[in-house]
Amino acid sequence: MVFLSHIWLIPLLPALGAATMLFFGRKLQKTTINAVCVGSVILAFIFACGAVWQYTDYSRANPGKPYQNIVYTWLGTGNGATGVSPIQPYGETQPQIIFLTRDGRPAPFQADAGFLLDPLSSIWLLFVTGVGALIHIYSTGYMAHEGGYYRFFGYLNLFMFSMLTLILANNYVLMFVGWEGVGLCSYLLIGFYFHRPSASTAANKAFIVNRIGDAGFLLGMFTIAWYFGSLQFTEVTQLARSGHFAIGDPIITAATLLLFVGACGKSAQIPLYIWLPDAMEGPTPVSALIHAATMVTAGVYMVARSNALFVLAPTSMKTVAIIGALTAIFAASIGLVQNDIKRVLAYSTVSQLGYMFLALGVGAFAAGVFHVFTHAFFKALLFLGSGSVIHAMSGEQDMRNMGDLHKRIPITHWTMFIATFAIAGIPPFAGFFSKDEILWQAWSSEGGAYRLLWLVGFVTALMTAFYMFRLMFLTFHGRPRMSHEVEHHIHESPKSMTVPLIILAVCATCAGWLGWPHSLGGSDRFAKFLEPVFAREAAVFQAEGKSAQLAAGVREEEHTSPIEYGLMFLSVGAAIIGWGLAWRAYREADRGYIEPIAAKAPALYDVLYHKYYVDEGYDYVVTGRRKVGDTRLGVMGAGEAASWFDSHVIDGMVNGAGWITRFSGTLTSWWDKWIIDGLLINVPANVSRVMSYPMRLLEWGLVQWYALVMVIGLVYFVCMALGLSLWFWLFVGFVLLLTIGYVLVRYLIQRFAT
Amino acid sequence: MAPIGTVHYLVVAAALFILGVIGVLTRRNVVIILMSIELILNAVNLNLVAFSRLWGLHGQVFAIFVITDAAAEAAVGLGILIAFFRNKETVNVDEIDLLKW
Numbered sequence: 022m023v024f025l026s027h028i029w030l031i032p033l034l035p036a037l038g039a040a041t042m043l044f045f046g047r048k049l050q051k052t053t054i055n056a057v058c059v060g061s062v063i064l065a066f067i068f069a070c071g072a073v074w075q076y077t078d079y080s081r082a083n084p085g086k087p088y089q090n091i092v093y094t095w096l097g098t099g100n101g102a103t104g105v106s107p108i109q110p111y112g113e114t115q116p117q118i119i120f121l122t123r124d125g126r127p128a129p130f131q132a133d134a135g136f137l138l139d140p141l142s143s144i145w146l147l148f149v150t151g152v153g154a155l156i157h158i159y160s161t162g163y164m165a166h167e168g169g170y171y172r173f174f175g176y177l178n179l180f181m182f183s184m185l186t187l188i189l190a191n192n193y194v195l196m197f198v199g200w201e202g203v204g205l206c207s208y209l210l211i212g213f214y215f216h217r218p219s220a221s222t223a224a225n226k227a228f229i230v231n232r233i234g235d236a237g238f239l240l241g242m243f244t245i246a247w248y249f250g251s252l253q254f255t256e257v258t259q260l261a262r263s264g265h266f267a268i269g270d271p272i273i274t275a276a277t278l279l280l281f282v283g284a285c286g287k288s289a290q291i292p293l294y295i296w297l298p299d300a301m302e303g304p305t306p307v308s309a310l311i312h313a314a315t316m317v318t319a320g321v322y323m324v325a326r327s328n329a330l331f332v333l334a335p336t337s338m339k340t341v342a343i344i345g346a347l348t349a350i351f352a353a354s355i356g357l358v359q360n361d362i363k364r365v366l367a368y369s370t371v372s373q374l375g376y377m378f379l380a381l382g383v384g385a386f387a388a389g390v391f392h393v394f395t396h397a398f399f400k401a402l403l404f405l406g407s408g409s410v411i412h413a414m415s416g417e418q419d420m421r422n423m424g425d426l427h428k429r430i431p432i433t434h435w436t437m438f439i440a441t442f443a444i445a446g447i448p449p450f451a452g453f454f455s456k457d458e459i460l461w462q463a464w465s466s467e468g469g470a471y472r473l474l475w476l477v478g479f480v481t482a483l484m485t486a487f488y489m490f491r492l493m494f495l496t497f498h499g500r501p502r503m504s505h506e507v508e509h510h511i512h513e514s515p516k517s518m519t520v521p522l523i524i525l526a527v528c529a530t531c532a533g534w535l536g537w538p539h540s541l542g543g544s545d546r547f548a549k550f551l552e553p554v555f556a557r558e559a560a561v562f563q564a565e566g567k568s569a570q571l572a573a574g575v576r577e578e579e580h581t582s583p584i585e586y587g588l589m590f591l592s593v594g595a596a597i598i599g600w601g602l603a604w605r606a607y608r609e610a611d612r613g614y615i616e617p618i619a620a621k622a623p624a625l626y627d628v629l630y631h632k633y634y635v636d637e638g639y640d641y642v643v644t645g646r647r648k649v650g651d652t653r654l655g656v657m658g659a660g661e662a663a664s665w666f667d668s669h670v671i672d673g674m675v676n677g678a679g680w681i682t683r684f685s686g687t688l689t690s691w692w693d694k695w696i697i698d699g700l701l702i703n704v705p706a707n708v709s710r711v712m713s714y715p716m717r718l719l720e721w722g723l724v725q726w727y728a729l730v731m732v733i734g735l736v737y738f739v740c741m742a743l744g745l746s747l748w749f750w751l752f753v754g755f756v757l758l759l760t761i762g763y764v765l766v767r768y769l770i771q772r773f774a775t
Numbered sequence: 776m777a778p779i780g781t782v783h784y785l786v787v788a789a790a791l792f793i794l795g796v797i798g799v800l801t802r803r804n805v806v807i808i809l810m811s812i813e814l815i816l817n818a819v820n821l822n823l824v825a826f827s828r829l830w831g832l833h834g835q836v837f838a839i840f841v842i843t844d845a846a847a848e849a850a851v852g853l854g855i856l857i858a859f860f861r862n863k864e865t866v867n868v869d870e871i872d873l874l875k876w
Contacts, residue, residue, distance in 0.1 A: 722872035725808075729800050 024071030025079060028136045029092050031068045031146070032189060034061040035181035042175025051161075051170055058174035059157040062181055066150035073143045080140075085553040087139035087255060089191050096132040096194065120246070123272070128250035137191035137254060141554045144390060145188040145322055148397045151528075152314045153181050155521040159405050160306040162517035163412060173213060173304065180206035184315050188322060193242045193252040196323070200238065200287065203316045204231045210307040211300045223299035230296040234286015238323075241279030245330070248272050254326060261329035268333055277330050277337035280323060281344075288320025289371045290348045290378060295636060297371055301363040305408030308363060313370045314401040318393045321377045328386050328555055342382025342463075346477040349375030351633070353484035357491070358618055358629045361418050362407045365492050369444065370400055372481060376459055379478060383471060385462035386555045387548040391536045392459055394547070395451035398532050399443035402525040406437035409514045409522065410496055415507050420495040422504075424610060427497040429511045432519045434497045436526040441493050443529045445486035445596040451533030453596075456482060457589055458538065464588055475588075482592050486599025491607055499610035540585050729756065784825035791818035805866045809852050816845045 038061035046054065079088050119127045138146070157177060164173050183202025190196040204227075212224030246252050249260050260266075266273060284290065289297035300312045311317070324331060324341065331337055349372045356368035373396050380389030411418055413430050427434040443450035446457065460482070464475040501508060513519065537543025606617045619626040628634070640646040645657020653661050733753060740749035791814055798811025820838045827834030860866055 723869065724871070725800055725868055732796055732800065 022075055022079070024068055025075040025088060025138070026090065027068070028072050028088075028090050028138060028189065029134075031065050031072065031150070032182050032185035034065045034068070035178040035185070037061060038178035039175050039182060042171050042178065046171030046175055049171060051165075054171050054174050055161050058178050059154070059161060061178060062150065062154045062157045065181065065185070066154045069146045069150040072138060073147060076138050076143060080553070087137050087553075089135060089137050089255065091133040091135035091191070093134055094131060095134045096130060122246075122250040123248050126250060128246075130246070130252075132192050132194035132252060134195060135191035135253075136189045138189070139554055140551045141322070141325055141390065142188050144394055144551075145318075146185070148394055149181070149184055149188065149315045152397050152401045152525070153184075153310060155524055156306050156310040156314075156401060156405065159309075159408070159518050159521040160304075162515045163306055163408055164304065165515075167304070169213070173210075176206055176209045176213070177307075177310070180210070180311060180316070184319070187319055191254055193245065193254070193257075196326075197235075197238065197242065200283075200319060200323075201235065203311070203319060204228065204235065204287070207231070207300065207311050207316055210311060211303040213303055213307065217302070220302040223296075223302040227296040227300050230293050231286045234283045234293055234320075237279045237282025237286065239283075241276045241281075241283060244272065244276035244279060248276065257327075258329040261333055266333055269335055270333055273330055274334040274336050277327065277334045278340060280327055280330075281337060281341055284320030284324050284378070285344065286320070287323075288317050288374045288378070290320070290344050290375065291351060294348060294352065294371050295639065298364055298367040298632075301361070301367050305363065305404060305411060308367070309401045309404030309408065312367065313404050314397040317370060317374055318377070318397070321374070321381065321389060321393050324378070324381050325386050325390055325554075328381075331381070332384070338382050338384065340382070341378050342471075342474055345375045345378025345380075345382050346463075346474045346481075347375070348372065349379060349481045350477050350484070351375075353481045353488065355629055355632050356488040357484055358616060358626055359488075360421050362410065362420050362423075362492060362496060363404070363418055365420075365488055366400070366403050366407055369403075369485065369488065372485065373400065373444070376456065376478065376481070379463060379474060380459040383463050383466040383474065385459060385466075387551045388455065388458040388462050390551060391547050392452075392455035394535075395443065395455040395529070395532045398525055399440040399450075399452055399529040402436060402440040402522060402529050403444065405518070405522055405525065406433050406440065409433040409518055410437075412514050412518070413511045414503065415510050417503065417507060420492065422502050422507075423496045424499040424503070425497070425501040426511065430513045432513060432522060436519075436522040437497075438493060439526045440529050441489045443533070445489050445599060446482055446592055447596050447600075448593060449530070449533070451529050451531070453593070454533035454536050454538065457592055458536065460592055461585055461588055464584070479592065479595060483595040483599050486596040487603050490600045490603035494603055494607035495610055499607060499614070500612070502610075502612050540589075729760075781825050781829065784821055788818040788821040788825065791815075791821065803867050803869055805856050805868055805871070806853075808868065809849060809856075812852075813845055813849065816841055 035058075038058045041049075041057050042054070049057075076088055080086065120130055122128050157174075160173065160177065164170055167173070180203060183199045183206055185199070187196055187199025187203060190199060208224045208228040211227050212221045214220045215224075242252065245257060249257050251257055251260070261273070282293075286293045297312060297317065301308055303312070331341070352368045352371035352375060356365050356372065359365045359368060373392070377389045377392050377396070380386070380392060409430065410423070410426065410433060413426065413433070414423060417423065439450065443452040446453045448454075460475055460478050463471055463478055466474075503511075534543075536545050536547035538545055602617075607614065616626060618629065631637070640655075642655040643657070645653040645655055645661070647654045652658055733756065736752055737749055740746060740752070795811045795814030795816075795818060798814060799808050802808050802811060820841050823834040823838040823841070825834075827838075856866060859871065863870065865871070
């Protein structure tokens with residue numbers, strides 16, 4: 022169990038690589054950088070394989086039980102720890118974080134640095150590390166002549182760390198850490214050529230649009246914590262499956278819808294998909310790794326991870342399915358007419374992600390995950406192939422300037438063709454199995470509305486085949502349309518790039534065989550493997566009266582029904598029709614070739630070419646770039662209007678109130694000073710003061726003066742008693758004389774002594 | 776020469792009293808004023824003793840009381856004076872005019 026118990030090493034290895042690049046990268050040789058960064062990811066892949074291999078043993082011993090390894094309790098106390106916990110740095114002394122759940126129950130908040138390995142995370146773990154390692158190897162060739170080599174690999178490793186944290190987390194909080202981490206790396210890598218304004222703008226766009234989704238994720242997370250009292254996947258799933266919660270519970274519906282907002286942001290669904298096509302400003306390996314194979318499937322992963330909750334919220338499920346289907350057809354139709362090779366692939370990615378959400382929304386979690394798995398290989402392959410094409414074309418990305426490359430770069434050509442077969446759904450390539458499973462699940466879901474979803478998916482499949490073969494024919498066939506100088510430089514990519522292409526081509530061919538359906542004599546191992554994660558959901562769906570979506574075994578008879586063969590035939594037919602249409606239109610494409618859509622329906626072509634004017638619409642509604650005069654439109658305009666209202670009306674009222682207060686204060690102060698104090702207080706006081714002056718002359722504070730007055734009084738009484746009034750007056754006169762003389766003398770002394 | 780009678784004592788006492796009063800009223804030094812107050816008190820004592828010859832011992836008892844009182848008063852007065860001197864560094868009554876306020 023050495024790999025399983027050291028599962029925390031898997032994300033840590035790329036993190037160490039990233040840290041090395043951060044601190045020493047500038048000084049290192051390219052070979053050292055390759056050894057550290059590529060090596061760490063390859064090691065992580067080996068560890069991941071070992072861990073999954075050991076997990077299969079583990080799950081044989083404990084059927085249906087996920088493996089949890091809580092390294093340490095990150096927030097809250099560790100009393101809920103269930104796994105092996107070798108390190109408990111704070112132990113019992115760490116303070117508990119208590120919050121009240123909805124029913125007033127105090128629940129200790131706890132988030133671990135804990136790792137969860139179950140079939141779902143195993144699949145992600147394997148293809149993220151596997152495809153990641155291949156793309157790292159490819160990048161050593163692709164980025165060989167670029168500046169910022171160490172920076173690029175540092176970011177890539179950081180991305181691997183974040184993504185592995187995201188998929189191995191055993192609770193929503195740690196998952197969110199990874200979620201934000203991949204968002205950051207996405208931002209950094211889209212803006213890798215930051216000196217290009219379009220790249221930095223695209224990076225900002227991706228980051229900001231993702232923030233909107235992240236806000237939804239956070240709110241959903243809070244709702245779950247509040248409602249269930251826990252954020253651990255195992256606990257939440259257990260509670261949700263306990264039967265205490267009714268199907269259609271409004272709070273669970275709200276929580277799942279909020280989570281889906283997060284998924285929409287990360288996985289580029291309507292209405293938040295707008296960042297992904299622009300994300301193609303990043304280097305092509307980044308587009309392959311982050312914006313096609315791994316990061317953008319994080320939303321799918323999160324929804325699949327929360328499947329127990331989503332099953333309890335049919336409204337959310339419907340929303341997911343409808344948004345998924347709409348995104349699929351919407352993006353595919355845009356992809357029909359784009360000329361930038363990477364942009365076509367970007368819209369293709371958005372469209373395929375829509376498929377995945379369609380599958381999740383109709384309850385076919387296993388089928389959705391299966392499509393993620395196959396898509397990772399063939400879409401990574403397509404992007405890496407397009408990177409190889411761009412490499413060969415000296416940086417040219419416009420397909421109008423390509424053509425007839427198939428003899429010049431044969432390996433790229435053949436591997437990309439395999440990927441195209443896979444994505445178009447032509448058997449026996451990988452995409453056929455997963456896409457067909459999704460379409461079949463959509464068809465066999467309850468109700469006519471789901472048939473409509475199937476129809477949308479079917480039309481999307483047709484479009485997918487068309488735009489992919491259009492891309493292939495425009496790029497590799499037809500007449501050469503590039504300039505002579507570019508043509509002169511065309512060369513097949515180095516081994517470091519072609520070998521990953523070949524490996525991925527093998528995967529894109531074979532990956533689908535894991536889910537070979539029963540109807541074609543297979544055993545659908547993939548769905549079986551995922552059964553422990555989703556099996557219960559099938560039961561819930563059945564209990565609700567819906568036909569089971571998930572466990573293949575449950576509907577084995579149905580699976581072999583003639584309808585399924587019919588649908589299979591139809592989707593293969595659609596793929597071949599798309600192929601044929603593209604072949605007819607672009608086989609001989611020369612300079613100034615005519616787009617068939619532009620020829621038949623120019624208005625439609627214009628709308629599609631301008632991506633339904635969604636970005637322009639967002640400019641009107643959201644970003645505030647559109648102005649009438651000086652006034653912005655849309656939300657920003659409303660914000661500015663509110664700001665104006667605030668600063669002029671609200672603040673005006675506040676200032677007015679302040680002014681009135683101050684004015685009345687001045688008035689009161691004046692009244693107080695002049696009327697109250699001046700007239701009523703000071704006047705009587707001054708009158709009494711003035712009137713007191715005569716008395717004050719007698720009272721000058723000298724003890725002896727008082728004594729003298731006393732003596733005069735005494736003498737007066739004595740004289741009166743003896744009838745000697747004359748003597749008294751003589752005495753008084755004498756005393757006065759003495760006093761005046763004394764005062765005079767003292768005055769003179771004071772005046773002239775100094 | 777008439778024998779020395781009560782009137783003689785009274786005249787001496789009156790003279791002493793007036794001397795004391797004049798001292799209290801005219802001197803600037805508080806110590807001297809206190810001494811003058813002693814003169815006044817002793818003039819009274821003289822009167823009391825003189826009258827006790829006519830009317831029994833009450834006067835002498837009173838005189839003893841007055842002496843005690845004088846001692847106490849001198850003690851308190853000098854104590855106040857020392858405290859005052861520490862604050863104002865003067866014993867001149869002309870400068871001791873805080874009562875004005």
